[in-house]
Amino acid sequence: MIKIVVIHGPNLNLLGLREPEVYGALNLQQINDRIQELARREGLEVRIHQSNSEGVIVDHIHAALEWADAIVINPAAYTHTSVAIRDAITAVRLPTVEVHMSNVHRREPFRHHSYVSPVVVGQVVGFGPESYTLGLLAAKRTVEEQRR
Numbered sequence: 468m469i470k471i472v473v474i475h476g477p478n479l480n481l482l483g484l485r486e487p488e489v490y491g492a493l494n495l496q497q498i499n500d501r502i503q504e505l506a507r508r509e510g511l512e513v514r515i516h517q518s519n520s521e522g523v524i525v526d527h528i529h530a531a532l533e534w535a536d537a538i539v540i541n542p543a544a545y546t547h548t549s550v551a552i553r554d555a556i557t558a559v560r561l562p563t564v565e566v567h568m569s570n571v572h573r574r575e576p577f578r579h580h581s582y583v584s585p586v587v588v589g590q591v592v593g594f595g596p597e598s599y600t601l602g603l604l605a606a607k608r609t610v611e612e613q614r615r
């Protein structure tokens with residue numbers, strides 16, 4: 468069975484409440500339920516974490532090494548600032564998919580740069596909660612291709 472860790476970054480615990488015009492009305496639990504529903508349909512084992520702290524996110528990436536075949540991560544604001552998260556992804560060498568609910572490229576210029584993008588397999592941006600499910604499918608396909 469393919470095992471995938473999903474990591475949500477800072478402020479994503481406030482989804483539903485936070486800028487619903489940008490991120491939509493679903494809260495994090497509802498998004499996680501959708502992720503687990505897709506995981507069941509696709510025969511994936513998925514563990515989900517959320518943290519507002521950069522170091523804790525780095526620890527979750529390190530811990531993925533013990534268990535996961537791939538990572539799906541929305542580093543949220545740390546996307547645009549964190550060399551530590553980028554280095555952690557590089558260090559563990561697990562195929563990683565970067566997701567963003569909003570289309571960061573249509574927003575403020577500071578959101579256009581991602582420290583993470585150069586070290587991931589690919590990016591899914593702009594599909595709201597579906598960015599996560601599309602990201603999960605992309606991660607699954609990447610692992611399947613690696614195993615072929």
Ligand code: DQA
Pocket residue numbers: 477478479541542543544545546566567568569570571578
């Ligand atoms: C986000 C985009 C980031 O720029 C922002 O800081 C977030 C969420 C997204 O999912 O669209 O917190 O990663």
